[in-house]
Amino acid sequence: RALRVLEAGLPAELYDALAALRDGWAELAQDLALGTLSRQPGLPEDIRGRLQALLVPDSTRAAELRAECAQGFEGIVRRLWPQLQVVVVGTVRGGERLFCDALRRADCEGLPVYCPFYQAGGALLGVSLWPEEPTPRFLLCPDWAFCEFLPCPAEEEEEQQTVLLGELWEGREYSLVLTAQPGEYRCRAGEVLRVAGFHKQCPVVEPMRRESQALSVRGESIPEERFCQSLSRAVGMWPGARLVDYVCVESTLLGASSGACAPHYEVFVELRGLRDLSEGQRHKLDHCLQEDFPIYKSFRFKGSIGPLRLHLVGAGAFARLREALGCPVPMPRVLREERLLAVIQGTVIS
Numbered sequence: 001r002a003l004r005v006l007e008a009g010l011p012a013e014l015y016d017a018l019a020a021l022r023d024g025w026a027e028l029a030q031d032l033a034l035g036t037l038s039r040q041p042g043l044p045e046d047i048r049g050r051l052q053a054l055l056v057p058d059s060t061r062a063a064e065l066r067a068e069c070a071q072g073f074e075g076i077v078r079r080l081w082p083q084l085q086v087v088v089v090g091t092v093r094g095g096e097r098l099f100c101d102a103l104r105r106a107d108c109e110g111l112p113v114y115c116p117f118y119q120a121g122g123a124l125l126g127v128s129l130w131p132e133e134p135t136p137r138f139l140l141c142p143d144w145a146f147c148e149f150l151p152c153p154a155e156e157e158e159e160q161q162t163v164l165l166g167e168l169w170e171g172r173e174y175s176l177v178l179t180a181q182p183g184e185y186r187c188r189a190g191e192v193l194r195v196a197g198f199h200k201q202c203p204v205v206e207p208m209r210r211e212s213q214a215l216s217v218r219g220e221s222i223p224e225e226r227f228c229q230s231l232s233r234a235v236g237m238w239p240g241a242r243l244v245d246y247v248c249v250e251s252t253l254l255g256a257s258s259g260a261c262a263p264h265y266e267v268f269v270e271l272r273g274l275r276d277l278s279e280g281q282r283h284k285l286d287h288c289l290q291e292d293f294p295i296y297k298s299f300r301f302k303g304s305i306g307p308l309r310l311h312l313v314g315a316g317a318f319a320r321l322r323e324a325l326g327c328p329v330p331m332p333r334v335l336r337e338e339r340l341l342a343v344i345q346g347t348v349i350s
Contacts, residue, residue: 001061003081009090011099011113016319018076018107025069031055033062075109087113092136093207094224095333098245104134118207121189123180126205137196137204140165149174152192168195168203175211213333217250217263218304220295224333230292231267234285241274245318247333251306264306270313282310 008014021028031038035057037048068079078084087108092100092115100113118126118138123145126138140147148162152173162177176191190212193205213224227248235243249266267285286308290297299305 001064001081002083004083004085005088006077006081006084006086006108006111007088011089011092011096011103012322014087014089015099015103015107016322018073018103019316019319021069021076022073025065029062029065029069032065033057033059074106077108078110084111086131087111089113089115090117091115091119094209094213095228095246097135098228098243100134102244118205120176120191120207121178121180121187123178125178129199135206137206139199139202139204142202146179148177148179148186149193150177150188151175165203166201170195170197173208215248215250215265217252217265218299220293220299220305222289222293222296226292227289228333230288231269231285233292234288235269235271237284238271238274238277238281242272244270244272244315246270247318247321251309262304262306265308266311267308268311268313268317270315270318275312277310277312283307285310 006014008017027038035055037052037055039048065080068076071079077087087103089096089100092113103113104111112132113134114128114131115136116128116131117124118128118136118140125145125147126140128136128138130137142165148164149168150160150162152175163174168174171194173192173194176189176193177186178189179186188211190210192208192211194208195203196206197204209223209225215222215224215227228246231246232243235241246267246269249268251264251266254266286300289308290300296305300307
């Protein structure tokens with residue numbers, strides 16, 4: 001009950017853990033009351049035995065758990081741990097912000113979700129001094145690693161020159177070039193940052209996207225986070241719907257199962273509050289993309305990109321996908337791994 005900080009590597013991991021609490025709180029309370037650990041699929045017996053040795057019966061805490069969960073799960077985190085002050089996550093990029101927003105709205109209502117450090121390419125680069133802000137911003141620390149920056153978009157010249165910390169402009173985007181430690185290779189980290197301002201003389205940056213996470217069936221190059229914005233705008237036009245998670249796949253990855261039309265986007269979404277979509281509602285996403293990306297609209301008009309196909313997936317499909325990935329890094333929402341598509345396709349509703 002005296003817990004003050006709740007920590008997870010990724011917001012999705014905490015979201016999945018709280019989803020498991022919602023689904024299995026009665027069994028959890030029983031284990032807590034008896035001081036036992038019931039057998040779970042996939043949990044090796046030796047690990048179960050070591051965990052079992054740490055448990056003692058706690059009927060009082062089990063009764064508290066039952067009482068709070070029986071009331072529902074809005075704000076459940078603060079009700080179970082009344083002294084909790086903050087939720088700390090290791091990284092927040094792209095689609096992971098969906099889970100931060102979901103946690104703030106429901107289970108972790110009233111608590112700041114704080115990402116303290118910015119890491120890229122295995123190096124620690126910056127620290128957040130603003131834990132209460134919903135969008136993470138990081139103060140770059142000059143002596144933690146050697147950073148250079150390529151302005152985005154690339155200028156029309158054969159060999160673009162990098163700039164250093166003191167040459168950054170507020171409001172501009174840059175691609176990060178990193179030398180993590182003396183003697184290590186200098187390389188592009190694949191990160192795009194936006195300079196959000198300055199703290200005294202040091203730049204404050206907001207991670208925008210991974211350069212590799214972009215949709216491009218005809219060279220249109222739609223970044224992951226901007227596709228997410230268009231999708232969120234479309235979901236806002238579906239009454240009662242809330243976006244839980246999504247994955248977008250270029251149709252060429254699906255082979256014959258994507259149909260015989262022109263290359264297009266296959267979008268898999270998990271929603272709450274809405275069980276089916278009309279054809280008009282499905283068209284909203286394609287319409288939003290055309291409004292937000294003129295190049296996509298041009299390709300759609302010419303017919304070189306076909307209309308996107310939108311699929312609803314069953315509850316928990318993406319949790320199983322994250323389990324298949326092992327969550328070593330934030331799960332890509334622009335998916336290019338064929339072996340993982342079966343996890344999603346097996347739970348498609350429509």
